[in-house]
Amino acid sequence: QVQLVESGGGVVQAGGSLRLSCSASGRTFRSYSMGWFRQAPGKEREFVASVGGTTYYGDSHTTYYADSVKGRFTISRDNAKNTVLLQMNSLKPEDTAVYYCAQGITIAPESFTSWGQGTQVTVSS
Numbered sequence: 001q002v003q004l005v006e007s008g009g010g011v012v013q014a015g016g017s018l019r020l021s022c023s024a025s026g027r028t029f030r031s032y033s034m035g036w037f038r039q040a041p042g043k044e045r046e047f048v049a050s051v052g053g054t055t056y057y058g059d060s061h062t063t064y065y066a067d068s069v070k071g072r073f074t075i076s077r078d079n080a081k082n083t084v085l086l087q088m089n090s091l092k093p094e095d096t097a098v099y100y101c102a103q104g105i106t107i108a109p110e111s112f113t114s115w116g117q118g119t120q121v122t123v124s125s
Contacts (some may be wrong), residue, residue, distance in 0.1 A: 002026050002114050004101045008076045009119030020086040022101030030079040033104045036086045038097035045107035048077040064107040091123045
């Protein structure tokens with residue numbers, strides 16, 4: 001069972017930036033796709049971004065983004081450190097949510113089955 005631990009959340013003003021980090025346990029980290037999801041108060045959890053693992057994507061680090069964050073957020077992974085990052089720029093109040101790190105098989109949102117505990121991101125206007 002993989003353990004995913006997020007960090008880097010906080011409070012930032014609109015237009016600012018934050019970088020979230022997720023540390024994963026396990027020696028097969030590079031094989032799996034990794035992703036970020038978020039859940040705002042009163043809303044369902046939604047997909048944010050994902051990056052492919054070697055099983056399906058080789059070393060290409062193929063990425064996939066939700067339309068709402070495309071051009072503002074960047075997902076990346078460091079397989080040597082078992083870490084996945086989410087760089088968030090030009091933040092908006094509507095980005096306020098608990099952000100969850102996830103592990104899956106492909107970059108498709110429905111493939112993610114393991115989740116971290118989440119980290120709060122609050123964007124003030």
